[in-house]
Amino acid sequence: MRSRGLLAALALLLVLPSCGGGVAYRGRVPSRLMPVGAFALPEAGAGAPAPMFPFRAQPHGALLMYFGYVSCPDACPTTLSDVRHVLHALGPDSARVEVAFATVDLARDTPLVMVPYLRHFVAAGHALVAEREEQLAAAQVAFGATSNVTRTRKGEVEVSHTGDLYLVDPRGNVAVVWRFGTKRDDIAEDLRLFLAREAQR
Amino acid sequence: MRRAGWSVLMAAALVAASLGCVPSRPAGPAHGVRVSAPWARPTPPGAKASAVYFTLESAEGDTLSGAEPVDSLTNAAELHAMFRDAKGGMGMRALASLAIAPHGRVTLAPGGTHLMLTGLRRALVAGDTLVLRLRFAAAGAQIVRVPVQEDR
Numbered sequence: 001m002r003s004r005g006l007l008a009a010l011a012l013l014l015v016l017p018s019c020g021g022g023v024a025y026r027g028r029v030p031s032r033l034m035p036v037g038a039f040a041l042p043e044a045g046a047g048a049p050a051p052m053f054p055f056r057a058q059p060h061g062a063l064l065m066y067f068g069y070v071s072c073p074d075a076c077p078t079t080l081s082d083v084r085h086v087l088h089a090l091g092p093d094s095a096r097v098e099v100a101f102a103t104v105d106l107a108r109d110t111p112l113v114m115v116p117y118l119r120h121f122v123a124a125g126h127a128l129v130a131e132r133e134e135q136l137a138a139a140q141v142a143f144g145a146t147s148n149v150t151r152t153r154k155g156e157v158e159v160s161h162t163g164d165l166y167l168v169d170p171r172g173n174v175a176v177v178w179r180f181g182t183k184r185d186d187i188a189e190d191l192r193l194f195l196a197r198e199a200q201r
Numbered sequence: 202m203r204r205a206g207w208s209v210l211m212a213a214a215l216v217a218a219s220l221g222c223v224p225s226r227p228a229g230p231a232h233g234v235r236v237s238a239p240w241a242r243p244t245p246p247g248a249k250a251s252a253v254y255f256t257l258e259s260a261e262g263d264t265l266s267g268a269e270p271v272d273s274l275t276n277a278a279e280l281h282a283m284f285r286d287a288k289g290g291m292g293m294r295a296l297a298s299l300a301i302a303p304h305g306r307v308t309l310a311p312g313g314t315h316l317m318l319t320g321l322r323r324a325l326v327a328g329d330t331l332v333l334r335l336r337f338a339a340a341g342a343q344i345v346r347v348p349v350q351e352d353r
Contacts, residue, residue, distance in 0.1 A: 070245075071248070071249055071250050073251055073281070073293070074252045074312065074315050074317070077242055077248075077311075114247075116245065117245040117246060120245030120246060148292075158293070160290050160292030161290060162290050163285075163290075180285075180291060180312065181312050
């Protein structure tokens, strides 16, 4: 009798950690509030003059934000290709997910270049092109992102940039940060979890 | 009866040879590098750069010392490695060469080492085939056909 009670208590102990403790995302949850909703960048291909696109998801939705550039041979197409797969994996729920891609290479990535580039991966994506370096820098600081465009002695342009993918919630806060190289299944799983929680708010 | 005995012996010898004594590497010359699973992603409109991925294996060990396009779709191919800094920034750095250890395997894959293509003359579409010449220090030049396909 007594041992049965002990067993039950043990079983409870085993079960509790998995249901308590809140939500476990596979990506990184910012340790401090990361408000980005007050920032915005001009959206290319959405009319003239370019309307400002604020970093805030639709109600009950999600916004995926990435900083990259068109001449990027590997990291940016890899991330955008992953995003496309993730949206496909979400099925009908993907309608609640918006995607924004901001260029860090303002000298080369004009609106004319950026719009068809992003649409290749995500047809309804938002291509963001800052009008000035300071405008881009302000947005990057909000996300904790950096980038550096330099020209080598051979005249080649070299770009380094933060390769994180950000999940922004409808209140304009970064909810999850996925480091470059996060598996697309993990991103999809986090998004499902996030959307399920947002649906209940 | 005697003949049957001989053929059994011969067969046994052949099996023994194929298991142990004869190199079992099916493709490539004896002193060579095996290049497998090459691919490149279709490119978005406007992109002037792309990347080629493949796996290299060598029994003796070798060094990939250079590559150039043989077709007219691109201008140049250059070995690149990904680097990351402490702040989460990352970029690409040119590699002079890429070593394959004896009995080693080196995989070029998205998000890591890749062969960067520059000067794309047009967008790469699924079904295209790129032709590259890879130059190895020991094995010499090897022509590789690279299918353009969506990643799985």
